[in-house]
Amino acid sequence: MEKILLQLRVNGETRQVAVPPNKLLLDVLREDLGLTGSKRGCDDSSCGCCAVLIDGTPMLSCVALAASYVGAEILTVEGLAPPGELHPVQEGFAVSGGAQCGYCTPGFLITTKALLDRNPHPTLEEIREALSSNLCRCTGYMQIYESVRLALERWAQAPRAAGARPSAAEGRD
Numbered sequence: 001m002e003k004i005l006l007q008l009r010v011n012g013e014t015r016q017v018a019v020p021p022n023k024l025l026l027d028v029l030r031e032d033l034g035l036t037g038s039k040r041g042c043d044d045s046s047c048g049c050c051a052v053l054i055d056g057t058p059m060l061s062c063v064a065l066a067a068s069y070v071g072a073e074i075l076t077v078e079g080l081a082p083p084g085e086l087h088p089v090q091e092g093f094a095v096s097g098g099a100q101c102g103y104c105t106p107g108f109l110i111t112t113k114a115l116l117d118r119n120p121h122p123t124l125e126e127i128r129e130a131l132s133s134n135l136c137r138c139t140g141y142m143q144i145y146e147s148v149r150l151a152l153e154r155w156a157q158a159p160r161a162a163g164a165r166p167s168a169a170e171g172r173d
């Protein structure tokens with residue numbers, strides 16, 4: 001099949017790829033850009049392992065045509081924190097045992113980041129609701145919810161970055 005040239009904004013960089021017009025974003029990320037953090041965990045859009053943020057909103061990259069997202073800001077798990085650093089959400093999952101085999105973890109991290117960006121003080125019910133499209137076959141979900149709770153604490157304690165993080169003084173519900 002003939003290829004088309006796409007310029008994609010991924011993790012704050014402009015990346016150019018030559019791909020078939022019907023290539024899925026997940027495959028472009030993994031095969032053309034070497035960003036293998038996003039995973040394919042199912043074949044029916046049900047697991048959330050492939051979630052990425054597109055203009056801040058979680059999307060399933062396994063059903064998204066890459067060509068549809070030229071000009072959008074795409075964030076994958078690799079872009080959550082600068083090299084050598086951890087995002088507070090990653091810290092929460094690492095400390096609280098929210099990851100076992102880790103296959104589902106990138107999707108959970110991305111979805112959790114989107115939740116905290118729009119609601120820095122979610123209730124347990126809101127956390128459950130936000131993560132309801134992400135499936136994990138290893139952990140008890142309570143460990144994942146605990147990871148999010150810890151991420152909230154780390155998020156509140158972290159220096160404010162571009163207005164994205166609440167200060168500790170804002171407190172939590």
Ligand code: FES
Binds near residue numbers: 041049
């Ligand atoms: S790979 Fe399962 S929802 Fe995308």
Ligand code: FES
Binds near residue numbers: 098099104135137139
């Ligand atoms: S940690 Fe293994 S599937 Fe979630």
